[in-house]
Amino acid sequence: xxxxxxxxxxxxxxxxxxxxxxxxxxxxxxxxxxxxxxxxxxxxxxxxxxxxxxxxxxxxxxxxxxxxxxxxxxxxxxxxxxxxxxxxxxxxxxxxxxxxxxxxxxxxxxxxxxxxxxxxxxxxxxxxxxxxxxxxxxxxxxxxxxxxxxxxxxxxxxxxxxxxxxxxxxxxxxxxxxxxxxxxxxxxxxxxxxxxxxxxxxxxxxxxxxxxxxxxxxxxxxxxxxxxxxxxxxxxxxxxxxxxxxxxxxxxxxxxxxxxxxxxxxxxxxxxxxxxxxxxxxxxxxxxxxxxxxxxxxxxxxxxxxxxxxxxxxxxxxxxxxxxxxxxxxxxxxxxxxxxxxxxxxxxxxxxxxxxxxxxxxxxxxxxxxxxxxxxxxxxxxxxxxxxxxxxxxxxxxxxxxxxxxxxxxxxxxxxxxxxxxxxxxxxxxxxxxxxxxxxxxxxxxxxxxxxxxxxxxxxxxxxxxxxxxxxxxxxxxxxxxxxxxxxxxxxxxxxxxxxxxxxxxxxxxxxxxxxxxxxxxxxxxxxxxxxxxxxxxxxxxxxxxxxxxxxxxxxxxxxxxxxxxxxxxxxxxxxxxxxxxxxxxxxxxxxxxxxxxxxxxxxxxxxxxxxxxxxxxxxxxxxxxxxxxxxxxxxxxxxxxxxxxxxxxxxxxx
Numbered sequence: 001x002x003x004x005x006x007x008x009x010x011x012x013x014x015x016x017x018x019x020x021x022x023x024x025x026x027x028x029x030x031x032x033x034x035x036x037x038x039x040x041x042x043x044x045x046x047x048x049x050x051x052x053x054x055x056x057x058x059x060x061x062x063x064x065x066x067x068x069x070x071x072x073x074x075x076x077x078x079x080x081x082x083x084x085x086x087x088x089x090x091x092x093x094x095x096x097x098x099x100x101x102x103x104x105x106x107x108x109x110x111x112x113x114x115x116x117x118x119x120x121x122x123x124x125x126x127x128x129x130x131x132x133x134x135x136x137x138x139x140x141x142x143x144x145x146x147x148x149x150x151x152x153x154x155x156x157x158x159x160x161x162x163x164x165x166x167x168x169x170x171x172x173x174x175x176x177x178x179x180x181x182x183x184x185x186x187x188x189x190x191x192x193x194x195x196x197x198x199x200x201x202x203x204x205x206x207x208x209x210x211x212x213x214x215x216x217x218x219x220x221x222x223x224x225x226x227x228x229x230x231x232x233x234x235x236x237x238x239x240x241x242x243x244x245x246x247x248x249x250x251x252x253x254x255x256x257x258x259x260x261x262x263x264x265x266x267x268x269x270x271x272x273x274x275x276x277x278x279x280x281x282x283x284x285x286x287x288x289x290x291x292x293x294x295x296x297x298x299x300x301x302x303x304x305x306x307x308x309x310x311x312x313x314x315x316x317x318x319x320x321x322x323x324x325x326x327x328x329x330x331x332x333x334x335x336x337x338x339x340x341x342x343x344x345x346x347x348x349x350x351x352x353x354x355x356x357x358x359x360x361x362x363x364x365x366x367x368x369x370x371x372x373x374x375x376x377x378x379x380x381x382x383x384x385x386x387x388x389x390x391x392x393x394x395x396x397x398x399x400x401x402x403x404x405x406x407x408x409x410x411x412x413x414x415x416x417x418x419x420x421x422x423x424x425x426x427x428x429x430x431x432x433x434x435x436x437x438x439x440x441x442x443x444x445x446x447x448x449x450x451x452x453x454x455x456x457x458x459x460x461x462x463x464x465x466x467x468x469x470x471x472x473x474x475x476x477x478x479x480x481x482x483x484x485x486x487x488x489x490x491x492x493x494x495x496x497x498x499x500x501x502x503x504x505x506x507x508x509x510x511x512x513x514x515x516x517x518x519x520x521x522x523x524x525x526x527x528x529x530x531x532x533x534x535x536x537x538x539x540x541x542x543x544x545x546x547x548x549x550x551x552x553x554x555x556x557x558x559x560x561x562x563x564x565x566x567x568x569x570x571x572x573x574x575x576x577x578x579x580x581x582x583x584x585x586x587x588x589x590x591x592x593x594x595x596x597x598x599x600x601x602x603x604x605x606x607x608x609x610x611x612x613x614x615x616x617x618x619x620x621x622x623x624x625x626x627x628x629x630x631x632x633x634x635x636x637x638x639x640x641x642x643x644x645x646x647x648x649x650x651x652x653x654x655x
Contacts, residue, residue, distance in 0.1 A: 025225075025339035025363070028193040031055065031080060038076050046089045050189035051182070052283060052327045053336040055084045058123070062088050062151075066144040083335065085153075087123045092151035099125065099150040106145050108134050114159045117175050118152065121182040125152035126175060131492075132156045157478075161496045164474035166299075170292055170323065177324050184325060188283045191257060196339040198224040203366045203654040205396075205619070209233065209244035210267070211648045212625040214400060215556060217268045218244035219370075219621075223362050226338035227251065228258045230357065230370055234270035236530055237556030243271055243313070248649055253280040258337040261286040262372030263354035264293035264439055266301060273298055273318040276325070285337060287345055288328040289353030289479045293439050293472060295323055300438075300468055304531050331355065331386070346386035348374040350597045351440035352476055352483070358389050366655040367391035369615070371398050373622065376599045376607040378411055380447040381440075383484050388612045394654050395615035397608070399623030400554060400598040402631040407600050414594030419452055421548055421590055422521060426461065430546030431520040433587075435534035435561065437527035438468035440597045441553040443476055443498065445523060447487070448595075450497045458521075463503050464514055467525040467533030470505045473498040508536070515540055527552075528559035535560070539573060539583065547587040552595040564589050604631075608639055618643040619652065 032048045035055065039045055044061035057073075059065060065072060065086045077084045094102065096118040103125065107113055112130025119126060125146070129135050135156045136143050146154045160167055174181065203223050209216035215235025221228050235242045246253075253275055261269045261284060272284065272294075286294065298319045305312035329335050334344045340362050345355035350373040359368040369392050374385055401408065409417075425432045436442040446465070452458045465473070476483065477498055480491040490496060506514065514520050515537075524533035541547040555561035560571070570582045599607060608618070618641050620632040628645035635643035646652055 025196050051185035052188045057086045058089045060089045062148050087153045088151040094150045102150050119178045121178040124155045126155045128157045128159045130159050132158050160474045161477040162474045162499045166471050192336050196225050200224045201365045203361050206651040207648045210622045215267045216244045225340045226257050230260050231268045232272045233267040237559040259284045264290045269294050273314040273322045276321045277314045277318045284326045287353035291326045292475050348372050349382040349385035366393050368394045370396045376603040392615045394617045396619045399620050399631050401600040402623045403627040409594040414592045425548040428546045432548045433522050433537050434550045435527050438472045438525035442469035453502045463521045464506050465503050465523050466506050469525050528561040542585045545586040549589045551591040620645045
């Protein structure tokens with residue numbers, strides 16, 4: 001018995017007192033020392049800088065890194081497990097006007113260069129082109145020549161295939177505030193690689209939104225060293241309680257280490273600017289397309305609120321401040337975000353840039369996967385989602401359609417049904433309104449209708465795209481690498497389905513004429529008829545039985561879309577003079593569940609079955625209260641994995 005007791009005791013010192021094991025983490029000083037020790041003097045490195053999680057080497061001899069056979073960067077990156085970039089020393093930078101002429105001479109004319117912007121604080125030149133591959137050159141030869149001949153390190157971006165003033169604005173904003181961003185990134189580095197140690201090894205999860213509900217996704221993951229927030233959304237359909245439980249945090253926002261955003265839908269990121277308004281000044285991690293679409297939707301949210309006479313929780317200034325703090329990462333690119341946390345984004349196949357997030361916590365003490373919103377099934381837009389992770393102890397799994405009977409129809413069936421509704425409506429000289437989420441359903445339905453047209457099934461149709469969907473589709477064309485391979489190939493060969501002559505991009509001034517002309521198919525946001533262009537069309541179309549309304553996405557509880565699905569026939573609206581009147585709803589109302597960007601019950605089960613490795617625990621979130629509890633119980637019984645549906649404000653110790 002004594003031996004057994006002694007075996008289970010923690011280590012003790014000479015006085016019989018328990019010894020606590022202290023874990024230490026890498027500091028900037030230690031990393032910098034290792035870099036200097038690993039580089040020969042011939043590299044002529046003048047400075048080792050840190051920008052967020054990234055290590056930057058400045059050199060007076062770019063040829064040592066770009067023209068030789070010794071891959072110093074790869075060797076150091078492998079040893080330190082860090083991302084490392086090389087830039088020329090500032091003393092080598094050519095005057096921008098001279099450098100621009102040099103660069104234009106090096107890049108083939110058919111690359112379609114749209115903009116060349118010099119960003120001095122980062123010693124970078126941003127080159128925006130129709131064909132980035134030609135700017136890079138075979139084996140990277142052109143980009144290497146640019147840095148060796150001009151000193152400026154090229155950052156190469158794809159120009160959207162259709163004009164996007166918004167995307168240009170984002171890129172200009174980031175360049176304009178480059179010096180400030182540089183300082184912010186250096187401050188982030190100091191926090192990531194700060195002197196830190198822990199006597200304990202616990203990990204906790206606290207639900208701040210979207211637990212036993214859909215909307216306002218938000219959670220806190222913390223350790224003795226770090227505090228990281230995952231998503232920070234709103235519930236646009238809930239006017240009474242739309243925001244996460246941030247008042248439950250027992251620390252000021254200034255102590256938050258990082259914010260990680262899974263994707264750009266408002267219910268996952270719509271409250272993020274409020275954090276910066278209230279004192280948070282740290283980094284926001286997401287994929288690059290998520291950054292752009294997130295800002296687009298946030299600006300629109302502020303604009304719509306003000307037009308409706310509602311005071312939004314943040315301003316455009318707060319959104320611009322947020323953008324300065326964004327650190328983008330690609331899929332499967334592991335990055336440090338705190339001394340004891342690393343994250344990796346994986347394709348979630350939900351919307352452009354959407355990610356499931358793998359978190360390596362507490363120096364390997366625990367590994368967590370946050371599914372975010374995900375689609376484990378066919379979509380026209382995206383390749384299949386990722387299933388493989390290094391380790392998974394806990395899986396946080398969305399369950400929007402986790403109910404026992406939540407089985408979506410086959411896509412082929414939905415395509416046929418949509419085509420039938422359109423043809424029947426147009427034959428009656430009516431118009432078809434398809435409210436779509438500006439991001440995701442808007443592009444998915446665009447591809448479906450474009451396919452109908454290419455097959456000759458809608459030879460006389462007029463298709464109009466209104467609202468944010470126009471700008472969101474343009475952003476899609478700037479990131480073809482995030483899209484399904486066949487769509488990617490079409491964009492790269494100047495045959496983008498989003499710029500097909502079938503689609504007419506319109507604004508508010510065109511709406512009355514569109515409806516008067518008839519024979520129209522209208523794609524417009526918002527997807528739940530909460531506001532925007534779709535609501536404006538609905539008010540004009542609802543009382544005509546020749547017209548049709550087709551829902552293709554989830555309708556939140558309390559939304560007008562959900563009420564129409566339930567069969568409501570009259571709704572109060574304000575007339576031109578502000579007086580309330582009843583709108584008599586006579587138009588045909590249909591719902592197509594098969595276009596959802598969420599997994600249905602069967603797909604969720606298959607995801608659990610196929611994820612590798614198998615999680616030891618599953619926490620069900622982002623679903624109806626009754627359904628999440630039942631689904632968690634089912635998972636335990638079916639798969640033998642401990643599962644639960646915690647509530648908002650619950651704190652779960654993961655380790």
